[in-house]
Amino acid sequence: MNYPDNLRYTKDHEWVSLEGNVATIGITEFAxxxxxxxxxVEVETIGKPLAAGEVFGTVExxxxxxxxxxPVAGTITELNDALGxxxxxxxxxxxxxxxxxxxxxxxxxxxxxxxxxxxxxxxxG
Amino acid sequence: MKNTALTRxxxxxxxxxxxxxxxxxxxxxxxxxxxxxxxxxxxGVFDVSHMGEFILKGEHALDLIQRVTSNDAAKLxxxxxxxxxxxxxxxxxxxxxxVYCMEEDKVYMLVVNASNIExxxxxxxxxxxxxxxMHNISDKTGLLAVQGPNATRILQPLTEIDLMNMxxxxxxxxxxxxxxxxxxxxxxxxxxxxxxxxxxxETDDEDNNAVKIWNAIxxxxxxxxxxxxxxxxxxxxxxxxxxCLYGNDIDDTTSPLEAGLGWITKFTKxxxxxxALQEQKKAGLKRKLVGFEMVDKGIPRHDYEIADExxxxxxxxxxxxxxxxxxxAIGMGYxxxxxxxxxxxxxxxxxxxLLQARVAKxxxx
Numbered sequence: 001m002n003y004p005d006n007l008r009y010t011k012d013h014e015w016v017s018l019e020g021n022v023a024t025i026g027i028t029e030f031a032x033x034x035x036x037x038x039x040x041v042e043v044e045t046i047g048k049p050l051a052a053g054e055v056f057g058t059v060e061x062x063x064x065x066x067x068x069x070x071p072v073a074g075t076i077t078e079l080n081d082a083l084g085x086x087x088x089x090x091x092x093x094x095x096x097x098x099x100x101x102x103x104x105x106x107x108x109x110x111x112x113x114x115x116x117x118x119x120x121x122x123x124x125g
Numbered sequence: 126m127k128n129t130a131l132t133r134x135x136x137x138x139x140x141x142x143x144x145x146x147x148x149x150x151x152x153x154x155x156x157x158x159x160x161x162x163x164x165x166x167x168x169g170v171f172d173v174s175h176m177g178e179f180i181l182k183g184e185h186a187l188d189l190i191q192r193v194t195s196n197d198a199a200k201l202x203x204x205x206x207x208x209x210x211x212x213x214x215x216x217x218x219x220x221x222x223x224v225y226c227m228e229e230d231k232v233y234m235l236v237v238n239a240s241n242i243e244x245x246x247x248x249x250x251x252x253x254x255x256x257x258x259m260h261n262i263s264d265k266t267g268l269l270a271v272q273g274p275n276a277t278r279i280l281q282p283l284t285e286i287d288l289m290n291m292x293x294x295x296x297x298x299x300x301x302x303x304x305x306x307x308x309x310x311x312x313x314x315x316x317x318x319x320x321x322x323x324x325x326x327e328t329d330d331e332d333n334n335a336v337k338i339w340n341a342i343x344x345x346x347x348x349x350x351x352x353x354x355x356x357x358x359x360x361x362x363x364x365x366x367x368x369c370l371y372g373n374d375i376d377d378t379t380s381p382l383e384a385g386l387g388w389i390t391k392f393t394k395x396x397x398x399x400x401a402l403q404e405q406k407k408a409g410l411k412r413k414l415v416g417f418e419m420v421d422k423g424i425p426r427h428d429y430e431i432a433d434e435x436x437x438x439x440x441x442x443x444x445x446x447x448x449x450x451x452x453x454a455i456g457m458g459y460x461x462x463x464x465x466x467x468x469x470x471x472x473x474x475x476x477x478x479l480l481q482a483r484v485a486k487x488x489x490x
Contacts, residue, residue, distance in 0.1 A: 037449075
């Protein structure tokens with residue numbers, strides 16, 4: 001499976017890409033494979049300050065539903081609109097067109113403390 | 126955890142495996158939506174060897190079946206099958222099953238849910254006061270469901286049995302893909318047409334009948350694009366048809382009448398709890414299993430609450446999914462009878478929100 005080196009990861013199977021204090025968040029290739037066909041992504045926490053580890057949304061797949069956990073503290077500013085009509089992008093391109101939200105990060109250094117690609121690889125085995 | 130004779134074949138084919146009813150089973154291969162579409166439009170192959178099979182033999186076999194099941198098995202002639210259920214004494218259902226008449230009044234095969242094999246065996250055995258010969262052949266029997274509008278055409282070259290003209294809920298015994306003693310029945314759990322194929326297996330044998338039949342099916346069906354399908358698609362397909370899943374929609378506490386199984390509950394004969402069920406029918410049902418489709422965006426799941434517009438509980442969701450064929454969320458659940466007619470607005474409590482839904486006609490697709 002593919003876990004790009006330029007991303008950071010959480011044990012809850014989210015990935016984070018940081019530019020300045022803006023982070024893009026999605027779920028990993030492993031996570032989309034476990035969930036199967038994704039039906040939609042629900043995020044109703046835009047503009048609300050959240051702590052690291054808080055539930056920021058849910059992802060519904062045909063077979064199951066799963067919570068989404070915010071990797072670091074901050075405020076979500078944007079949901080990927082493309083997922084509204086094409087939720088399957090999360091399955092087909094989890095690190096690209098299937099990104100889920102953008103957020104402003106309270107403390108960009110916190111991102112550095114997340115798992116790197118090899119650390120995450122050992123989580124999923 | 127038990128394997129079927131095809132577990133290694135599934136893993137080699139890249140299936141995602143999950144534990145189900147004590148078996149290591151494929152939940153999907155290429156994705157639920159893809160497999161679902163293959164079965165609806167073309168043909169797909171499910172390994173459902175985990176299902177249980179019992180043979181009941183002897184002059185009192187039919188009496189025993191009549192005593193424990195709700196449908197009228199006396200109507201069956203050799204080569205016919207019927208859907209039925211085993212009512213319990215408390216108004217619920219021990220299991221739902223298929224009854225196959227192998228030899229009229231003499232030999233029957235019962236096909237039961239994998240999760241209930243022991244429970245059903247014990248349940249039926251306690252009524253066996255006339256020494257009906259009972260054999261649990263579950264571990265020695267493989268089962269493939271080949272489903273879809275093109276299934277019988279694709280499989281026809283593998284057997285001399287006339288698959289394409291086999292009436293629904295009938296079966297024949299014969300040779301299939303070089304394997305003898307195969308039972309092929311025009312049944313299934315998808316509503317897409319096709320057959321179910323029962324065959325003898327030895328699970329410890331690498332080159333077993335299951336692998337032989339599986340390979341033959343994919344060889345003959347390759348040009349037509351036949352696909353392996355897993356339990357995930359099996360569930361979305363059956364739910365679109367409104368078929369009950371034991372453990373979800375029916376269980377030890379649900380009445381067959383509430384579950385809409387009145388059509389297999391025949392009060393013309395004597396069976397377990399029939400007096401109480403008949404009284405329930407006379408008195409009127411307090412709740413009913415209905416199909417519904419979501420109006421608001423959201424997906425109903427097993428055990429979610431069903432409420433009225435004011436938020437008062439009126440029922441419970443038993444099954445729910447995003448319907449791959451319809452592209453919308455559907456479900457089944459029990460509601461108070463006042464809310465059971467088609468078109469009635471109901472509300473599903475999804476993560477503390479009340480989302481609107483509408484009672485819908487079954488089947489959905």
